[in-house]
Amino acid sequence: MTDSLTGIVQISIAAVLIQNFVLARFLGLCPFFGVSKKLSSATGMGMAVVFVMTVASMITWWINKAILIDMGVEYLRTIVFILVIASLVQLLEMVLQKFTPALYDSLGIYLPLITTNCAILGVAIINTGINVFSGTGYSFVESTVNGAASGIGFTLALVLMAGLRERLELADIPKSLDGLPIAFITAGLMALAFLGFSGLSFFK
Amino acid sequence: MGDLFLPVMVVGGVGLFFGLGLAIASKTLKVFIDPNISRVQEILPNANCGACGLPGCAAFAKAVVEGRAQPGGCIPGGEKVAVNIGDILGVSAAAADPMKAVVHCRGGKREAMDRSIYKGIEDCHAATFTGNGSKVCPDGCLGLGSCVKACLFDAITVNENGLAVVDRDKCCGCGKCVAACPRNVISLIPSVHKVFLACSNHDKGRLVRRYCTVGCTACTVCAKATLSGAITIENNLPVLDYGTEEIFIIAHAKCPAKCYMDLVKGRPKANIDTKCVGCGRCAEVCPMKNVISGAPGQRHVIDKDKCIGCGNCINNCSARAISMWGGLGYDAVDMRNKRQRNTSTG
CATH class of the missing domain: 1.10.15.40 (Electron transport complex subunit B, putative Fe-S cluster)
Structure with missing residues (x-):
């Protein structure tokens, strides 16, 4: 039990900081630049990503184990996962709209944006690989935690970026760099800063 | 064959399962949206x-x-x-009375004195933070365009004199600029009103005169000249009550500091025709001096250069001999409104 608890903490810290989805793995860059202009929408998008990533991790872990591995068709992983995630987001949207209109109002507009987001597919595929901390495959709990923590890492990067970009709006930036170019430069510098977290070592 | 069969069945099966699931969900979870x-x-x-x-x-x-x-x-x-x-x-609807933004300041670079030079972020909020702006006047328009940025309809520009100017045709009266202005210089007034006070300064008169040639000195001339009582002086600044029938043209004409702005390019002038019986009642109600002249019993004459076009004389004429002439940029609707106003106020 202690081992699995340590493993979960390791996975969480790795997913949030060391292997941050945006700034270290360079996945989900499209919403990272598209929805990072305002802090409020960045937070909403981040919450939606955490939500979908967690649920998608749970479902795809099960699909991977029960269907793909059992039937020996692991090479269909990508296409089946895309299918599953896309339908899952649609289904989630309907469920939210029906049962929790308040949550739908705050997350609803971001859900279609992440239907086939590469970060969601990325976490699903990472969960099928080898867990570097234990040396074995991800268990159900571990992949769920990995999904949630990756989503939190994405949210962290998105919210930091939105905060920076809101300040950049007021800064005196050369015209040729105004807008997206300066955002790209900022993202690069942030990625360099996050590189520092790779010094955190959990490998025994 | 077996190699092909399994993957097709897996992808097809998963697709079918989720497809059916979504189809059922869309029926059972349907939310009625009007x-x-x-x-x-x-x-x-x-x-x-x-x-x-x-x-x-x-x-x-x-x-x-x-x-x-x-x-x-x-x-x-x-x-x-x-x-x-x-x-x-399927209901009858009436639009709310349209409002337009007006800038309550006309003391630009030429009229109002600066006490410092502001070189920094081109933003009125930033300038307000750093020593309350470059103007001596604590309430004037800074002309750095925070309202221009806030306007969603491109209705505001900053002119060469460093003052925000509202394009009445584009302004929709949403009030974004009112909220964006750190000096509270902009406000919304009903669009039928064409005269407004272009000053927001609350300082005492002798102070204002030192740093702005068009600042309100709170001399109370406008409040006294406007007989309907729609102007009151509060905290050294006239407050115009736009809820009444008053059109404030007399206040505009009487203001010694020229703080009022009239958005009408050319007001029509009153003219007395040959029906005049010389009763002199028009001269009694004329707010301006030496505009209407004439001996009793004779046809009176109006000095067109001095007439401000307030229309007071029309309704007081016993012989119905007065009409309004000319009026460049003065549309018929405004004219009708004004006539009605004047009739009701007597």
């Missing part, structure tokens, strides 16, 4: 200005269809949108 909401949203300006008091056009469309908002609540949309919404919902 189709009128999207129809109303289509005819709204979709600028999401928030002038209706709701967060965005989608929220307003929903509120209107559900009866929580009035069809005329969309201020930028005006009468046209109100009528269209009324058609969709």
Whole structure:
């Protein structure tokens, strides 16, 4: 039990900081630049990503184990996962709209944006690989935690970026760099800063 | 064959399962959304200005269809949108009285004195933080364009004299600029009103005269000249009551510091025709000095250069001999409004 608890903490810290989805793995860059202009929408998008990533991790872990591995068709992983995630987001949207209109109002507009987001597919595929901390495959709990923590890492990067970009709006930036170019430069510098977290070592 | 069969079955099976699942879900989890909401949203300006008091056009469309908002609540949309919404919902709708933004300052670079040079972020808020702006006047327009940035309709520009100017045709009266101005120089007034006070300064008169040639000195001439009592002096600044019938043209003409602005390019002038019996009642009500002259019993004459076009004399004429002539840029609707006003005020 202690081992699995340590493993979960390791996975969480790795997913949030060391292997941050945006700034270290360079996945989900499209919403990272598209929805990072305002802090409020960045937070909403981040919450939606955490939500979908967690649920998608749970479902795809099960699909991977029960269907793909059992039937020996692991090479269909990508296409089946895309299918599953896309339908899952649609289904989630309907469920939210029906049962929790308040949550739908705050997350609803971001859900279609992440239907086939590469970060969601990325976490699903990472969960099928080898867990570097234990040396074995991800268990159900571990992949769920990995999904949630990756989503939190994405949210962290998105919210930091939105905060920076809101300040950049007021800064005196050369015209040729105004807008997206300066955002790209900022993202690069942030990625360099996050590189520092790779010094955190959990490998025994 | 077996190699092909399994993957097709897996992908097909998963696809079929989720497809059916979604199909069932779309039936059982269906949420009824009034189709009128999207129809109303289509005819709204979709600028999401928030002038209706709701967060965005989608929220307003929903509120209107559900009866929580009035069809005329969309201020930028005006009468046209109100009528269209009324058609969709099957109710009669009247637009709210359109409001227009006005800038209560005319002391630009030429008129108002600077006490420092501001070199920094081109933003009125930033300038206000750093020593309350470059002007001596604590309330004047800084001309750095925070309102220009806030305006969703490109209705505000900063002119070469460093003052914000509102384009009346583009202004929708949403009030974004009012909220964006750190000096509270901009406000909304009903669009039928063409005269407004172009000063926001609350300092005492002798102070104002030192640093602004067009600043209000709170001399109270306008309040005394406006007989309807629609102008009161509060905290060294006249307060205009736009809810009354008063059109404030007399205040504009009488103000010694020229603080009032008249948006009408050329007002019409009164003219006395040959029906005049020389009763002199017109001269009694004329607010200006030496405009109407003439001996009793003789046809009176109006000095066209001095006439301000207030129209007071028309309704007081016993022989119905006075009419308004000319009036460049003065449309018939305004004229009618003014006549009605003058009739009701006597």
